[in-house]
Amino acid sequence: MAVTTFVPLTATRGSALGRLTTTELKLFIRERVGPIWGVGFPLILLIIFGSIGSFSKPRPVFGGFTELDIYVPILIAFSMAILSLSALPSVLAGYREQGVLRRLKTTPIGPVRVLTAQLAVHLAALAVTVTVILVVARFGYHVIAPRQLAGFVVAALLTAVALLSVGLFIAAVAPGARVAQAIGTIVFFPMMFFAGLWLPIAQMPAVLRHISHATPLGAAVQALQDSAQGHWPTGLQLVTLAAYAVAFGLAAAKLLRWE
Amino acid sequence: MVAVIDVQHLHKSYGQTVAVDDISFAVAEGEIFGILGPNGAGKSTTVECIEGLRAPDRGQITVLGLDPQRDRAELTQRLGVQLQDSRLPGRLRVAEALALYSAFYRAPADWRALMDVLGLAGKANTRFGKLSGGQKQRLSIALALVGNPRVAMLDELTTGLDPQARRDTWDLIEDVRARGVTIVLVTHFMEEAERLCDRVAVIDSGRVVAVDTPAALTERIQTEQRIQFRPSVPFDDGLLTVLPDVTSIIHRGDVVVVTGNNNALNAVTSVLARNQIVAHQLRVEQASLEDAFVALTGRHAAAPPGAGHNGPVQD
Numbered sequence: 334m335a336v337t338t339f340v341p342l343t344a345t346r347g348s349a350l351g352r353l354t355t356t357e358l359k360l361f362i363r364e365r366v367g368p369i370w371g372v373g374f375p376l377i378l379l380i381i382f383g384s385i386g387s388f389s390k391p392r393p394v395f396g397g398f399t400e401l402d403i404y405v406p407i408l409i410a411f412s413m414a415i416l417s418l419s420a421l422p423s424v425l426a427g428y429r430e431q432g433v434l435r436r437l438k439t440t441p442i443g444p445v446r447v448l449t450a451q452l453a454v455h456l457a458a459l460a461v462t463v464t465v466i467l468v469v470a471r472f473g474y475h476v477i478a479p480r481q482l483a484g485f486v487v488a489a490l491l492t493a494v495a496l497l498s499v500g501l502f503i504a505a506v507a508p509g510a511r512v513a514q515a516i517g518t519i520v521f522f523p524m525m526f527f528a529g530l531w532l533p534i535a536q537m538p539a540v541l542r543h544i545s546h547a548t549p550l551g552a553a554v555q556a557l558q559d560s561a562q563g564h565w566p567t568g569l570q571l572v573t574l575a576a577y578a579v580a581f582g583l584a585a586a587k588l589l590r591w592e
Numbered sequence: 593m594v595a596v597i598d599v600q601h602l603h604k605s606y607g608q609t610v611a612v613d614d615i616s617f618a619v620a621e622g623e624i625f626g627i628l629g630p631n632g633a634g635k636s637t638t639v640e641c642i643e644g645l646r647a648p649d650r651g652q653i654t655v656l657g658l659d660p661q662r663d664r665a666e667l668t669q670r671l672g673v674q675l676q677d678s679r680l681p682g683r684l685r686v687a688e689a690l691a692l693y694s695a696f697y698r699a700p701a702d703w704r705a706l707m708d709v710l711g712l713a714g715k716a717n718t719r720f721g722k723l724s725g726g727q728k729q730r731l732s733i734a735l736a737l738v739g740n741p742r743v744a745m746l747d748e749l750t751t752g753l754d755p756q757a758r759r760d761t762w763d764l765i766e767d768v769r770a771r772g773v774t775i776v777l778v779t780h781f782m783e784e785a786e787r788l789c790d791r792v793a794v795i796d797s798g799r800v801v802a803v804d805t806p807a808a809l810t811e812r813i814q815t816e817q818r819i820q821f822r823p824s825v826p827f828d829d830g831l832l833t834v835l836p837d838v839t840s841i842i843h844r845g846d847v848v849v850v851t852g853n854n855n856a857l858n859a860v861t862s863v864l865a866r867n868q869i870v871a872h873q874l875r876v877e878q879a880s881l882e883d884a885f886v887a888l889t890g891r892h893a894a895a896p897p898g899a900g901h902n903g904p905v906q907d
Contacts, residue, residue, distance in 0.1 A: 349696050353695075363683040427681075431681075432677055433679065433681060435678055436673075436675055439643055439644075439645065439673035439675070440668055440673075440739070441665060441697060441698075
């Protein structure tokens with residue numbers, strides 16, 4: 334084997350965090366869970382629901398809005414839940430399990446930046462999905478565009494932060510990728526139930542409706558529906574989301590380990 | 593001697609378990625320094641303290657004049673690390689991993705050249721999960737070197753490799769040293785330490801039991817020789833047991849094994865010649881680093897699968 338002198342390269346080097354984020358984005362796409370279940374599946378559901386004629390008729394029970402108007406925020410919550418509760422924690426717990434984070438600890442970049450890169454990738458995926466769902470719904474199936482846009486953006490961002498915090502908490506407590514994914518799935522179904530995936534929140538019995546208000550996705554879907562219909566999200570909805578973000582964010586920060 | 597790594601009175605406990613109990617040694621610039629010891633001896637803890645992954649309870653460590661805890665940021669720029677049991681994301685490609693890691697450093701090596709030297713150029717677009725054990729190991733060495741480090745710490749470098757891949761890796765390490773990189777090699781394979789290391793620290797139960805060259809360690813206990821052969825005709829053991837240089841003689845089937853001091857070989861062969869006995873398949877086994885290790889620690893080191901006995905001299 335030849336002995337080579339390595340010439341240091343100093344030119345044409347992007348920032349380390351930029352390179353890391355690009356790499357994590359490629360891995361996110363190759364991993365397929367996020368793109369298929371978090372991005373593709375909600376879109377397919379939208380197309381299926383959109384193709385059901387009765388879903389696009391104004392209904393008095395929904396205050397003159399269509400079934401699809403009610404469902405679009407639920408699909409947005411669905412996408413956010415998959416990406417935050419399943420995709421993100423399984424990647425992070427897997428990285429810890431495999432020693433990826435430990436290895437990075439011995440480099441100048443350190444493991445915190447992987448977390449930053451992962452959050453950036455998932456936030457970007459969330460933003461793209463929400464936009465695509467809204468655009469397809471508006472122009473493909475005549476769903477109302479969010480009438481209180483600022484309120485809608487605030488509600489969506491707060492939902493994303495709350496769910497990503499829960500996701501980080503799962504990554505902190507799960508010993509590995511499989512367990513993280515299992516916890517994410519177990520948490521996902523009741524959360525989606527209270528988000529009104531199977532039974533719209535407005536049609537739930539009073540007890541379930543009250544529980545729904547207190548769950549992150551219940552609060553999220555209602556805040557998104559309200560702002561889509563032209564109202565500011567209520568203080569209770571925003572406080573509920575913020576409380577989840579703070580509580581799980583702090584717990585994750587306390588519990589998250591690199592090895 | 594310019595000490596690149598200086599460890600003084602290192603102590604580290606995990607709860608009640610004392611992992612490292614007063615370890616001191618110094619690594620000189622440009623040498624391949626081995627840290628040898630049975631599993632659980634405290635090798636990895638020592639290395640992790642040097643890398644800054646763990647904080648020592650007591651003691652002083654300097655690496656290239658830096659404190660691994662206080663000067664972490666600077667140390668990571670200059671110290672290349674290969675960790676035991678550390679994987680990469682399964683879907684990350686070889687070239688991507690190298691490009692990514694090279695972006696972490698101030699003055700990285702040319703990762704494409706590194707990829708060629710390590711024989712990974714043909715695997716540039718292969719995912720980490722699809723690489724063989726040897727290829728994964730070479731990639732992790734490449735990643736340890738991509739920052740152009742002055743010192744490289746390599747932990748259990750050849751564990752799980754087949755004998756050919758192990759020998760290729762050894763050649764590679766010698767090449768790396770030839771470029772002026774100081775190397776610390778953690779291993780429990782005697783053959784590896786004997787072949788590569790300029791000096792070895794033998795660690796047992798959290799303490800350094802010896803620091804010396806492999807040859808000097810071996811010499812310390814080299815008092816016996818074992819001579820093994822198949823005689824052309826049967827003979828009376830008494831012919832050899834009367835020799836003062838011979839301590840014992842045993843038979844294994846038609847093979848005779850004679851143990852004695854350093855002069856035993858001369859004495860035995862002349863007696864055999866005088867009696868017109870031909871010694872077929874004559875082998876002389878001398879003390880190896882492994883024997884030295886056993887004598888120092890009272891334990892047997894793991895033998896790499898497929899590796900023969902150390903140090904046989906074959907007729």
